[in-house]
Amino acid sequence: MSPIEIENVSQLYFGRIHRAALVLTGNPWDADDLAQETFLILARQADRFAGRSSLYTWLYGILLNLERRERRGLGARRRKLQVLWDNDGAQDRSSPAAEAALEVAEWKKSLWAQVALLPDGQRQTLMLRFSERLSYEEISQVLGCPLGTVKSRIFNGLASLRDLLAAEHGDLSQIPLHLAEDAGREDLNHAI
Amino acid sequence: MPFEPRLFDDAKFDDAEFDDAEFDDSFVDLPTVGATGDERESTLPPELMALGDQLGVDADFLARRFPAGSQRKAEEVAATRETLASNVARRGNVRRGGAAAAIIIAAIGGWRIAALNHQHNVPAVDEGPPIVAVQQVTSPSRQTLADDNPATKELTPRGFGELTGAEQEAVLDLMQDQSSGQAQLSI
Numbered sequence: 220m221s222p223i224e225i226e227n228v229s230q231l232y233f234g235r236i237h238r239a240a241l242v243l244t245g246n247p248w249d250a251d252d253l254a255q256e257t258f259l260i261l262a263r264q265a266d267r268f269a270g271r272s273s274l275y276t277w278l279y280g281i282l283l284n285l286e287r288r289e290r291r292g293l294g295a296r297r298r299k300l301q302v303l304w305d306n307d308g309a310q311d312r313s314s315p316a317a318e319a320a321l322e323v324a325e326w327k328k329s330l331w332a333q334v335a336l337l338p339d340g341q342r343q344t345l346m347l348r349f350s351e352r353l354s355y356e357e358i359s360q361v362l363g364c365p366l367g368t369v370k371s372r373i374f375n376g377l378a379s380l381r382d383l384l385a386a387e388h389g390d391l392s393q394i395p396l397h398l399a400e401d402a403g404r405e406d407l408n409h410a411i
Numbered sequence: 412m413p414f415e416p417r418l419f420d421d422a423k424f425d426d427a428e429f430d431d432a433e434f435d436d437s438f439v440d441l442p443t444v445g446a447t448g449d450e451r452e453s454t455l456p457p458e459l460m461a462l463g464d465q466l467g468v469d470a471d472f473l474a475r476r477f478p479a480g481s482q483r484k485a486e487e488v489a490a491t492r493e494t495l496a497s498n499v500a501r502r503g504n505v506r507r508g509g510a511a512a513a514i515i516i517a518a519i520g521g522w523r524i525a526a527l528n529h530q531h532n533v534p535a536v537d538e539g540p541p542i543v544a545v546q547q548v549t550s551p552s553r554q555t556l557a558d559d560n561p562a563t564k565e566l567t568p569r570g571f572g573e574l575t576g577a578e579q580e581a582v583l584d585l586m587q588d589q590s591s592g593q594a595q596l597s598i
Contacts, residue, residue: 234478238470238473238474238479241474242470242473242474329472329473330462330466330469331469331470331473334466349463349466349467349470350470352467374455374459377459377463378459381462
């Protein structure tokens with residue numbers, strides 16, 4: 220892939236990859252970084268793309284691996300911090316500084332903040348399906364898993380999300396509409 | 412070359428097993444075609460379908476709220492504002508410096524006039540050699556005519572004592588720069 224082709228691909232798909240990164244990370248700073256890193260890898264390893272699938276599904280694969288690596292790095296740092304705190308025996312500590320990154324109020328009010336609590340597989344599958352609107356076949360390509368796994372992750376992911384909301388709000392009919400007021404969308408309480 | 416978007420070895424953390432635990436395949440029969448048209452997960456329970464719809468709407472909102480590059484643009488705007496603020500502050504410093512110099516010159520000029528009047532009425536007293544000559548330059552062309560410039564003023568010890576603290580400090584700064592005892596202050 221020539222530099223010009225890479226530039227064209229970047230212009231064509233950057234918004235799409237950025238949107239996926241934003242939904243996953245919850246803040247525009249990390250989303251910008253992740254999206255840019257995705258295209259950096261594209262530039263460095265474009266020869267690895269065999270052309271058997273859509274280029275954007277390949278890009279999603281890169282993005283998800285980067286994001287998963289970031290989360291694990293963050294998790295490891297938090298665990299180390301926790302060990303230090305436990306050894307210190309101090310009480311009433313404040314949250315780790317890493318929490319400060321997740322400070323976009325709009326994202327916190329959205330359902331994606333709850334999705335972030337789900338396991339990686341479910342979280343990424345829900346993002347690809349309901350944010351990026353990929354088909355099940357495309358999702359199975361991106362994640363490198365069978366079609367049945369994609370279906371089960373969607374079902375289990377949504378069911379887990381429902382349970383999380385029920386646990387948080389007690390009664391599902393009382394689940395807030397999150398961004399509905401801002402977006403002016405239709406009331407969904409009747410369906411839940 | 413096989414399709415392989417996974418660039419990192421994360422087999423150790425593969426959570427597929429966890430995700431698929433206790434999944435009853437007979438309960439869900441989902442379509443496998445893209446959801447870009449009217450196609451939906453028609454076999455999902457209604458509450459789960461509603462949640463899926465809600466996720467799509469929330470994602471649309473977030474994408475509109477934080478479009479790609481918006482953060483970089485915001486940072487650039489902030490950086491531009493800081494630069495502008497810094498420039499304005501620098502210009503303000505220059506103006507303040509010019510005003511302070513003008514005050515010094517005006518004070519020295521006033522003192523000089525008073526001293527000349529005093530010389531006409533009172534017998535001359537030796538006030539020592541001039542310490543500093545302050546020149547008011549209002550245009551670049553006049554800088555080259557410093558020696559002949561009628562705006563050049565001399566400062567004596569008594570006159571120096573009549574200056575305010577800030578004015579004295581400014582004059583002393585000028586003297587430090589000019590070891591010959593002659594200093595020039597320009598606006």
